[in-house]
Amino acid sequence: MTDAAWESLSNQAVAAAGLLYFLALLAHLIEWASLRKMPVASGSSARASVDVPGGVAVATGPDGADDVAGEQRARRTAMFGRLGYLVTWLAVAVHLVGLVGRGMAADPNRVPWGNMYEFTLAGTFVVAALYVALYRRLRLAWMAPIVLAFVLSVLMVAVIWLYSPVAPLTEALDSYWLVIHVVSAIVATGAFTLGGITSALYLVKARSLAKHGPRQSGYVARLPQPEALDRVSYRLHAFGFPVWTFAVLITGPIWAHQAWSSYWNWDPKEVWAFITWVVYAAYLHARTTAGWKGRNAAILALVGVATLWFNFIGINYFSSTSQHSYAGSAPAIHVAPER
Amino acid sequence: MNTALSTRPPEDDRRPGELTFRELLRWIWRQITSMRTALILLLLLALAAIPGSVIPQQGVDSLKTSNWQDDHPKLTPIYERLGLFSVYDSAWFSAIYILLMISLVGCIVPRTLHYWRGLRARPPKAPRNLTRLPDHAAYTTPEPPEAVLERARSTLRRRRYRMEADGDAISAERGYLREAGNLVFHLSVVVVLVGFAMGGLFGYKGGVILLVGDDYGFSNTPDQYDEFNPGSLFSADRMEPFSFSIDDFSVDWLTTGRRAGMARGFASHLDYQETLDGPEQSYDLRVNHPLSIGSTDVFLIGHGYAPVITIRDGDGDIVKSGPTIFLPTSQSFQSIGVVAAPDAEPTQVGLEGEFYPTVAFSQQTGSYYSLLGKPLDPMVSMLVYTGDLGMDDGVPQSVYSLDKSRTTMLTKKDGTPYRIDLREGETVKLPDGLGTVSFERLERWNKIQISQTPGKWIALAGVVLALVGLLGSLFIRPRRVWVRARRDGDGTLVEVAALDRSGGGDVAAVVDELVEALQREDQS
Numbered sequence: 001m002t003d004a005a006w007e008s009l010s011n012q013a014v015a016a017a018g019l020l021y022f023l024a025l026l027a028h029l030i031e032w033a034s035l036r037k038m039p040v041a042s043g044s045s046a047r048a049s050v051d052v053p054g055g056v057a058v059a060t061g062p063d064g065a066d067d068v069a070g071e072q073r074a075r076r077t078a079m080f081g082r083l084g085y086l087v088t089w090l091a092v093a094v095h096l097v098g099l100v101g102r103g104m105a106a107d108p109n110r111v112p113w114g115n116m117y118e119f120t121l122a123g124t125f126v127v128a129a130l131y132v133a134l135y136r137r138l139r140l141a142w143m144a145p146i147v148l149a150f151v152l153s154v155l156m157v158a159v160i161w162l163y164s165p166v167a168p169l170t171e172a173l174d175s176y177w178l179v180i181h182v183v184s185a186i187v188a189t190g191a192f193t194l195g196g197i198t199s200a201l202y203l204v205k206a207r208s209l210a211k212h213g214p215r216q217s218g219y220v221a222r223l224p225q226p227e228a229l230d231r232v233s234y235r236l237h238a239f240g241f242p243v244w245t246f247a248v249l250i251t252g253p254i255w256a257h258q259a260w261s262s263y264w265n266w267d268p269k270e271v272w273a274f275i276t277w278v279v280y281a282a283y284l285h286a287r288t289t290a291g292w293k294g295r296n297a298a299i300l301a302l303v304g305v306a307t308l309w310f311n312f313i314g315i316n317y318f319s320s321t322s323q324h325s326y327a328g329s330a331p332a333i334h335v336a337p338e339r
Numbered sequence: 340m341n342t343a344l345s346t347r348p349p350e351d352d353r354r355p356g357e358l359t360f361r362e363l364l365r366w367i368w369r370q371i372t373s374m375r376t377a378l379i380l381l382l383l384l385a386l387a388a389i390p391g392s393v394i395p396q397q398g399v400d401s402l403k404t405s406n407w408q409d410d411h412p413k414l415t416p417i418y419e420r421l422g423l424f425s426v427y428d429s430a431w432f433s434a435i436y437i438l439l440m441i442s443l444v445g446c447i448v449p450r451t452l453h454y455w456r457g458l459r460a461r462p463p464k465a466p467r468n469l470t471r472l473p474d475h476a477a478y479t480t481p482e483p484p485e486a487v488l489e490r491a492r493s494t495l496r497r498r499r500y501r502m503e504a505d506g507d508a509i510s511a512e513r514g515y516l517r518e519a520g521n522l523v524f525h526l527s528v529v530v531v532l533v534g535f536a537m538g539g540l541f542g543y544k545g546g547v548i549l550l551v552g553d554d555y556g557f558s559n560t561p562d563q564y565d566e567f568n569p570g571s572l573f574s575a576d577r578m579e580p581f582s583f584s585i586d587d588f589s590v591d592w593l594t595t596g597r598r599a600g601m602a603r604g605f606a607s608h609l610d611y612q613e614t615l616d617g618p619e620q621s622y623d624l625r626v627n628h629p630l631s632i633g634s635t636d637v638f639l640i641g642h643g644y645a646p647v648i649t650i651r652d653g654d655g656d657i658v659k660s661g662p663t664i665f666l667p668t669s670q671s672f673q674s675i676g677v678v679a680a681p682d683a684e685p686t687q688v689g690l691e692g693e694f695y696p697t698v699a700f701s702q703q704t705g706s707y708y709s710l711l712g713k714p715l716d717p718m719v720s721m722l723v724y725t726g727d728l729g730m731d732d733g734v735p736q737s738v739y740s741l742d743k744s745r746t747t748m749l750t751k752k753d754g755t756p757y758r759i760d761l762r763e764g765e766t767v768k769l770p771d772g773l774g775t776v777s778f779e780r781l782e783r784w785n786k787i788q789i790s791q792t793p794g795k796w797i798a799l800a801g802v803v804l805a806l807v808g809l810l811g812s813l814f815i816r817p818r819r820v821w822v823r824a825r826r827d828g829d830g831t832l833v834e835v836a837a838l839d840r841s842g843g844g845d846v847a848a849v850v851d852e853l854v855e856a857l858q859r860e861d862q863s
């Protein structure tokens with residue numbers, strides 16, 4: 001295949017993945033809409049409400065009464081849940097094709113993250129892939145509509161505003177440390193994003209519980225109990241934090257040392273990566289500190305995600321001192337000597 | 340949840356008003372080493388790092404900093420007093436991380452001792468009432484209690500629990516290494532900081548622009564650098580006595596595709612000697628491939644053009660010759676530079692202007708620009724200044740700009756600036772008998788960065804160790820499990836309970852799984 005063919009394959013795959021995410025979202029929305037008509041599983045205990053793979057807490061009538069209509073509805077609901085999950089899988093696979101196509105379209109072939117568009121493509125891929133991979137293990141069914149809506153919108157932003165044609169990497173980016181560094185940064189970003197979503201829902205759930213007690217309704221009623229959300233959030237962060245440490249405190253400095261002669265330059269991008277790291281360390285502490293666990297820890301997790309995204313979006317656009325030049329066209333190598 | 344891991348001595352019941360000085364100190368120490376203080380200091384550190392990413396930093400980009408200072412004359416003195424141009428060495432930033440380190444050490448030392456003592460501890464006795472624990476399960480079975488307990492023992496042993504028989508119950512515990520991992524992590528943070536500080540204090544970083552060619556060379560002494568930033572405890576004795584010259588420099592210019600005009604594959608062919616009388620060696624210096632000589636690293640970080648411009652004065656004497664470094668200002672290597680001839684007669688001559696590797700003319704702007712970085716049709720275009728260039732009074736000035744305060748610009752008869760445009764090999768005669776200017780040929784330069792960063796391996800070892808410790812701390816789950824089996828009527832009542840001490844595990848799942856294991860083997 002020619003480079004141009006790879007490039008158009010990539011573009012088509014990204015469009016197809018977007019469509020599939022949309023269909024998956026639709027399936028889950030139908031699932032949740034028809035769940036509204038059903039009573040929340042009695043007690044909606046942490047485990048009961050998230051147990052069913054591919055489905056969300058389903059109870060068949062107030063006292064387990066098996067009226068036919070209820071059972072049918074339950075079956076249909078579960079089917080849409082599973083359908084949504086399967087279509088998400090498919091979307092992730094197609095998304096991967098889009099990503100690989102980007103790399104194959106470049107001459108010489110390379111990893112597909114040389115600019116904002118590619119970084120966003122890879123980031124959303126990791127968010128979606130982690131979600132499907134952890135779906136059973138962490139029982140993430142309740143997260144489906146939120147994750148899909150998130151991935152879909154970010155992907156749309158990428159295609160509409162960030163798109164740039166395939167181009168070779170600048171010299172400084174041409175290093176295998178780039179591969180390792182960026183892979184780990186993207187993976188951590190994906191995990192932190194899912195963790196942030198969970199922490200946000202924790203806050204929503206805890207608030208609604210405080211306000212309405214057990215008489216909640218709608219989506220929030222079917223969310224797992226706050227303790228379960230807190231635990232899922234912790235596990236996502238506990239996965240993300242070492243990966244982030246590896247990305248910004250090990251491979252980043254090694255690469256910086258090779259490319260720019262000193263391993264830590266207090267470059268704005270590095271500063272914000274450090275800030276993110278410190279905030280997440282604070283989150284991990286907060287979870288074990290009396291008076292901070294729960295609400296405050298969840299807020300710290302959201303602050304962490306905010307610093308993470310600010311670093312990715314804000315610094316690229318607002319800071320001109322950064323030597324990390326994903327946005328716009330980078331000078332080949334740092335040309336103007338500083339004096 | 341975490342009280343079990345806290346090493347703080349229990350609060351003594353001090354009566355009010357009885358705070359002796361020693362107790363006060365102890366109280367302060369306890370505050371500093373509390374987890375809450377660490378948390379707040381961490382957040383402060385994050386907050387304090389922000390200004391340095393917004394305000395240009397002296398140590399990061401000094402040119403940008405001085406430009407910013409020129410643009411903000413009112414704010415500059417205030418910012419200067421607050422150390423906002425070098426946040427990361429400012430007193431307040433240092434205060435935060437030094438406090439954090441004190442807190443950290445004060446926290447891990449007692450914890451380490453405590454951990455050491457606890458290392459051989461036996462699992463604690465089973466609580467009297469297991470069903471009081473938040474995660475528990477119970478079932479009855481016709482088997483005798485001894486059989487159940489024996490099975491529980493073998494199941495738990497397989498899961499590598501440390502066990503203790505305790506009457507009709509078994510106490511089991513595992514995950515001791517979690518605390519070790521946590522201690523290693525915190526200790527490594529200190530190690531990283533030590534390594535980092537060594538680099539900052541004893542190291543240096545410098546840059547030099549060196550012309551390509553065997554005629555030009557560099558030897559590693561401070562006065563040979565164009566810019567030199569030593570750490571505060573740096574001593575020049577530790578500089579390695581190497582020297583090098585750039586034999587050849589090559590670039591691949593992309594001529595097709597979307598980034599046509601972009602340069603890749605820079606390679607600087609270095610001839611170097613590690614010591615004064617060492618053998619001559621060679622190395623292809625490329626981006627991302629530095630040369631290490633001893634503990635010093637040499638990097639290629641930039642390149643550009645140096646047109647060789649010769650000025651003959653009114654008497655026909657050569658008053659200036661040789662390559663002049665022009666600094667690139669754009670992707671296509673449009674570059675700026677000055678040529679000064681303070682010894683010219685009848686008056687000093689200064690040229691200031693631009694260099695275009697491949698010149699083109701834009702009808703739109705009415706001026707020249709550079710089409711490509713590759714030198715296909717190089718040209719310099721400069722304005723001419725005469726008078727006093729201010730180079731005799733010993734005030735140091737940049738070699739990239741002219742002091743034009745006491746000069747006049749040559750103009751044509753119609754008042755427009757007199758501009759000399761020279762292609763390679765051309766000569767023009769200046770008006771009024773000022774002499775001639777020739778653009779003889781084109782040379783190139785490389786910007787070489789050189790740094791010595793002691794402690795970098797310590798810092799690297801520290802972070803790697805920190806990561807290992809972190810993995811232990813986050814993924815080893817310290818757990819206590821109790822199984823009690825006792826006669827109950829004509830069957831046996833089995834109770835299982837578990838406690839997760841990390842606050843992250845799904846303990847209910849552990850209990851379920853254990854019960855399932857006990858019951859599964861029940862049937863077999």
Ligand code: HEM
Nearest residue numbers: 281284285288372373374377439442443446521528812813
């Ligand atoms: C440089 C500053 C520090 C950093 C980056 C840091 C980072 C961390 C991290 C990442 C964890 C793991 C959390 C977990 O296991 O869930 C942790 C745990 C812990 N840290 Fe720190 N820490 C710092 C300073 C301190 C200080 C000063 C103290 C002393 C009060 C402290 C006490 C603890 C304790 C007791 C734990 C165990 C929490 C647990 O078992 O879950 N840390 N720290």
